[in-house]
Amino acid sequence: MEVHNVELVMSAVDPKQYPTTGQPEIALVGRSNVGKSSLTNVLINRNSYARTSSQPGKTQTLNFYHVEDALYFVDVPGYGYAKAAKSERAKWGQMIETYLTSRDTLRGVISLVDGRHAPTADDQQMYTWLSYYEIPTLVVATKMDKIAGAKWNKQLSLVRKTLSMGHDGDLLAFSAQTKAGKDEVWQWIEQHAFG
Numbered sequence: 700m701e702v703h704n705v706e707l708v709m710s711a712v713d714p715k716q717y718p719t720t721g722q723p724e725i726a727l728v729g730r731s732n733v734g735k736s737s738l739t740n741v742l743i744n745r746n747s748y749a750r751t752s753s754q755p756g757k758t759q760t761l762n763f764y765h766v767e768d769a770l771y772f773v774d775v776p777g778y779g780y781a782k783a784a785k786s787e788r789a790k791w792g793q794m795i796e797t798y799l800t801s802r803d804t805l806r807g808v809i810s811l812v813d814g815r816h817a818p819t820a821d822d823q824q825m826y827t828w829l830s831y832y833e834i835p836t837l838v839v840a841t842k843m844d845k846i847a848g849a850k851w852n853k854q855l856s857l858v859r860k861t862l863s864m865g866h867d868g869d870l871l872a873f874s875a876q877t878k879a880g881k882d883e884v885w886q887w888i889e890q891h892a893f894g
């Protein structure tokens with residue numbers, strides 16, 4: 700999809716604030732600093748629409764980006780919650796769980812992992828959780844510009860194995876810097892949002 704129009708409709712903490720158009724939603728999840736906002740910006744052809752930051756954990760609300768008046772990207776606050784205070788962790792978990800398990804219009808989740816390393820325990824937990832709830836999931840290994848092209852396949856295999864994805868789990872390599880993988884990610888989104 701060639702995006703011309705995008706609008707941040709809502710930073711929501713409460714389900715009452717979620718959009719009511721009924722249009723499909725694709726959520727982006729992943730550890731703080733993994734590149735969720737950067738991926739969003741590439742998908743919508745903006746340099747800095749979704750706020751990126753070197754300070755992890757800045758995004759604390761569900762941010763709904765309305766794209767081409769047709770679907771929403773939902774930027775979910777980054778986890779890494781193992782280190783956060785127990786009360787914070789509980790609050791985060793409750794908001795995300797409520798959203799991911801009870802949102803009728805949610806068509807799929809893009810789960811980002813850092814392509815330079817093996818997925819963390821948090822990444823594994825998230826993928827297991829999404830699988831348990833049978834939420835269609837695309838794993839995106841990002842920051843791949845930091846990895847030599849010859850090592851991409853090996854790295855993707857490591858991601859697949861560490862997450863116990865099996866052969867048919869959806870996995871793509873991506874770089875916000877080179878925009879590698881952009882078309883493939885869009886293809887997955889369109890298939891799941893409108894397919």
Ligand code: GTP
Nearest residue numbers: 731732733734735736737751752756777842874875
């Ligand atoms: P939170 O909102 O805090 O959860 O972080 P986020 O997941 O939205 O990460 P964000 O997009 O803000 O990116 C974090 C940092 O990683 C920024 O400095 C980005 O420039 C950098 N970054 C993101 N994607 C890439 C990529 O594909 N390649 C490289 N080299 N850097 C990236």
Ligand code: MG
Nearest residue numbers: 735736750758
């Ligand atoms: Mg962000």
